[in-house]
Amino acid sequence: MVLATLLLQALLLVPVWGHYYVAINGNDSGPGSATAPFRTLERAQKAVRSSTNGMKSDLYIYVGPGTYYLNEPLKFTSEDSGQNGHRVVWQAQDMTKGASISGGVPITKWKASSAGKGIYEAQAPAFTTRHFYANQAHAQRARSQVQRSWVNQTATGLQVVNDAAKYILTMPGLEHAEFHAHNSFTSRYNPITGASADTIVMAQPAWNNNLIGYDTFNKPDVDHGLYVENALSLLTDPNEWYLDPESHIIYYMPPSGQDPNNMYLVLAKLETLLLVGGTYDQPVHDLTFRGFNYMHTTWNHMSTGYVDQQTGGYIGLNKAYTDFEAARPFWWQVPGSIQVSAAQNILFQNGSIVALMGGFGIGNDPNAHTTGVGLGASDVEISGMLLHQTGANAITVGGIQAKAHHPSDPRLLNQNTRILENIFTDLAYTIDSAVPIFASYAKNTYIVHNDVVNVPYSGICYGYGWGSNDAGGSPQYQQRGLYNYQPVYSTPTTLQGGRISGNLIYNVGTLHSDDGGIYTLSASPNTTLTDNWVKSRQGFGYYLDEGSSFYYINNSVLDVSSTWLARNEQPTYTTGNNTIANCASSFAPSDSHNQYNDTIVNSAQWISYRSMSPTQKSIVYLAGIPPDQRSRRPYSIDQGPF
Ligand SMILES: *[C@@H]1O[C@H](CO)[C@@H](O)[C@H](O)[C@H]1NC(C)=O
Ligand SMILES: *[C@@H]1O[C@H](CO)[C@@H](O)[C@H](O)[C@H]1NC(C)=O
Ligand SMILES: *[C@@H]1O[C@H](CO)[C@@H](O)[C@H](O)[C@H]1NC(C)=O
Ligand SMILES: *[C@@H]1O[C@H](CO)[C@@H](O)[C@H](O)[C@H]1NC(C)=O
Ligand SMILES: *[C@@H]1O[C@H](CO)[C@@H](O)[C@H](O)[C@H]1NC(C)=O
Ligand SMILES: *[C@@H]1O[C@H](CO)[C@@H](O)[C@H](O)[C@H]1NC(C)=O
Ligand SMILES: *[C@@H]1O[C@H](CO)[C@@H](O)[C@H](O)[C@H]1NC(C)=O
Numbered sequence: 001m002v003l004a005t006l007l008l009q010a011l012l013l014v015p016v017w018g019h020y021y022v023a024i025n026g027n028d029s030g031p032g033s034a035t036a037p038f039r040t041l042e043r044a045q046k047a048v049r050s051s052t053n054g055m056k057s058d059l060y061i062y063v064g065p066g067t068y069y070l071n072e073p074l075k076f077t078s079e080d081s082g083q084n085g086h087r088v089v090w091q092a093q094d095m096t097k098g099a100s101i102s103g104g105v106p107i108t109k110w111k112a113s114s115a116g117k118g119i120y121e122a123q124a125p126a127f128t129t130r131h132f133y134a135n136q137a138h139a140q141r142a143r144s145q146v147q148r149s150w151v152n153q154t155a156t157g158l159q160v161v162n163d164a165a166k167y168i169l170t171m172p173g174l175e176h177a178e179f180h181a182h183n184s185f186t187s188r189y190n191p192i193t194g195a196s197a198d199t200i201v202m203a204q205p206a207w208n209n210n211l212i213g214y215d216t217f218n219k220p221d222v223d224h225g226l227y228v229e230n231a232l233s234l235l236t237d238p239n240e241w242y243l244d245p246e247s248h249i250i251y252y253m254p255p256s257g258q259d260p261n262n263m264y265l266v267l268a269k270l271e272t273l274l275l276v277g278g279t280y281d282q283p284v285h286d287l288t289f290r291g292f293n294y295m296h297t298t299w300n301h302m303s304t305g306y307v308d309q310q311t312g313g314y315i316g317l318n319k320a321y322t323d324f325e326a327a328r329p330f331w332w333q334v335p336g337s338i339q340v341s342a343a344q345n346i347l348f349q350n351g352s353i354v355a356l357m358g359g360f361g362i363g364n365d366p367n368a369h370t371t372g373v374g375l376g377a378s379d380v381e382i383s384g385m386l387l388h389q390t391g392a393n394a395i396t397v398g399g400i401q402a403k404a405h406h407p408s409d410p411r412l413l414n415q416n417t418r419i420l421e422n423i424f425t426d427l428a429y430t431i432d433s434a435v436p437i438f439a440s441y442a443k444n445t446y447i448v449h450n451d452v453v454n455v456p457y458s459g460i461c462y463g464y465g466w467g468s469n470d471a472g473g474s475p476q477y478q479q480r481g482l483y484n485y486q487p488v489y490s491t492p493t494t495l496q497g498g499r500i501s502g503n504l505i506y507n508v509g510t511l512h513s514d515d516g517g518i519y520t521l522s523a524s525p526n527t528t529l530t531d532n533w534v535k536s537r538q539g540f541g542y543y544l545d546e547g548s549s550f551y552y553i554n555n556s557v558l559d560v561s562s563t564w565l566a567r568n569e570q571p572t573y574t575t576g577n578n579t580i581a582n583c584a585s586s587f588a589p590s591d592s593h594n595q596y597n598d599t600i601v602n603s604a605q606w607i608s609y610r611s612m613s614p615t616q617k618s619i620v621y622l623a624g625i626p627p628d629q630r631s632r633r634p635y636s637i638d639q640g641p642f
Pocket of ligand 3: 095349350383384385420421629
């Protein structure tokens with residue numbers, strides 16, 4: 001016994017092959033053993049790189065509890081990969097405590113400010129940012145609502161036509177302020193450059209691009225509020241903040257009664273935390289990240305404006321477009337804080353993403369990857385995580401440009417992403433039209449047994465392109481003139497083989513409209529949506545929007561207060577050819593007619609959960625994360641058994 005203990009201790013003093021340790025109070029000059037751990041993840045990465053030749057088993061890096069503040073993103077290339085079929089596993093040493101990776105800087109030494117009652121101030125380091133987090137939640141940039149009737153759109157900006165908005169013309173710091181329009185399915189930002197007579201002058205080309213297309217800045221399909229943001233004089237409400245870009249003094253009004261010196265207040269410095277990206281010749285592969293909490297990022301590009309289109313696709317500001325359709329093939333994507341491209345077999349298990357801007361970007365277009373190499377992600381798994389307090393989509397799978405839907409080289413294909421048993425809740429705070437899961441052009445995307453709870457727009461969005469890139473094109477987009485700017489493709493896109501099943505989707509559309517529990521676009525052969533339970537007072541249940549075809553929907557319960565099956569079907573659209581079977585809803589009969597070669601069978605209306613069939617009750621009970629894991633929910637939901 002004693003001997004065994006001594007032997008074990010001796011073993012721990014020197015690094016055992018295949019095991020490295022990192023701890024907050026470690027030392028990078030040491031060996032990285034259990035008793036003399038490294039201090040930084042970067043140091044451990046160097047050690048791993050020199051150990052993977054001839055790997056005979058998995059290699060583990062155990063990261064001790066605490067928060068690791070990064071000075072720059074951690075970059076994983078093919079050199080960091082597992083070899084010979086073995087994996088390199090980065091793992092929290094104590095899975096119950098986890099280990100946190102932060103891109104921010106804690107702000108301390110707050111004192112009462114003369115800027116106003118209840119406002120505190122502190123000196124921040126000199127960097128540019130758009131994000132400040134209070135106790136692991138998004139703090140609100142100082143803002144004030146502007147009624148649409150107070151301002152009138154002109155080619156250069158917004159003309160003030162009501163005295164209530166006059167103060168904006170002379171507001172100190174006007175040239176750092178922005179307008180934010182919360183529209184039907186878009187969330188648009190436009191910076192202000194100054195004032196000219198009675199007009200608030202808007203930055204170009206953002207303003208030009210914000211006025212073309214659909215659900216535009218000043219002609220929303222539905223108005224969910226217009227705000228002027230980011231000036232010190234607008235800081236009047238608890239949880240609002242403002243950072244002076246010259247003095248780097250940060251101002252914050254804590255919730256009443258709270259001393260900011262007792263809060264965890266962090267200013268985001270980095271835009272990305274993990275760059276997992278190889279090249280198409282040498283992809284990064286066989287990595288696991290288990291039990292980490294990713295937090296505190298920003299995205300400064302938005303300061304030139306954000307011309308939202310849908311679910312994180314936006315018109316770039318490299319030019320002013322006159323024809324909206326000319327822009328459509330070239331929309332950009334919001335980058336993730338954790339980016340994975342040209343990569344194979346990368347697993348993210350347990351832990352969380354919390355209080356950050358972008359979420360996971362899996363095989364997005366090159367414009368959304370810091371490495372410059374987009375797409376090419378295969379066999380990436382995100383499982384057992386909590387994803388909340390993001391600024392944008394929590395997970396974006398696939399790209400939206402031509403190389404994503406019609407790759408010239410098979411190595412660019414995104415395939416086999418698995419999103420399993422995660423909790424998505426309370427997210428999309430910056431771009432509030434963003435969604436928990438957006439899966440675009442990719443093959444065999446699995447979205448299975450997730451909780452998707454309390455979200456501002458749709459729950460799960462699958463597919464993109466409105467049918468315009470599908471084989472044969474779309475008569476609607478012929479009419480709109482899109483094919484003056486891109487080909488009519490004769491072959492199918494990469495979108496196929498999706499599986500969205502066993503998900504719990506609860507309370508969607510809290511801030512937007514024209515949304516659904518599960519929302520689809522374009523043709524996706526061999527794709528099944530089954531055993532999902534949608535319960536929401538806002539939004540449709542299943543929403544098959546433009547071009548959605550060849551979906552197989554089965555065995556679902558839709559508890560909604562409007563249409564359970566919305567189908568955007570018109571003669572010029574290519575929506576149709578869908579099969580919908582065994583769905584139970586509160587609105588069954590009116591949505592159950594066959595049209596456009598859809599087949600709808602066995603849809604049933606139900607009155608109460610108690611009166612459901614055993615199969616329907618079991619769909620409800622099993623939806624979401626598995627019953628034995630439900631204690632990790634930050635909310636409670638009644639799923640029976642009824
Ligand atoms: C780290 O280890 C080196 C070499 O043993 C030592 O010189 C140094 O003081 C240590 N640093 C700290 C912070 O303990
Ligand atoms: C707003 O502009 C429109 C057209 O430019 C004009 O007809 C209207 O009178 C303006 N509204 C106000 C209140 O000035
Ligand atoms: C990690 O997540 C998986 C998938 O949900 C789950 O089965 C497992 O229990 C989790 N592990 C820990 C340590 O929480
Ligand atoms: C359909 O998808 C399933 C699962 O994703 C796959 O196993 C099967 O091979 C696919 N079938 C066709 C015809 O592509
Ligand atoms: C559809 O759901 C029914 C009812 O649960 C089930 O019997 C059937 O196998 C499912 N069909 C397919 C193709 O999955
Ligand atoms: C359904 O699919 C068939 C065969 O591919 C096609 O000819 C037809 O136009 C499609 N119908 C709709 C409404 O998309
Ligand atoms: C109707 O749908 C079936 C099944 O998707 C398909 O095989 C067929 O071609 C479609 N027919 C027409 C006329 O669109």
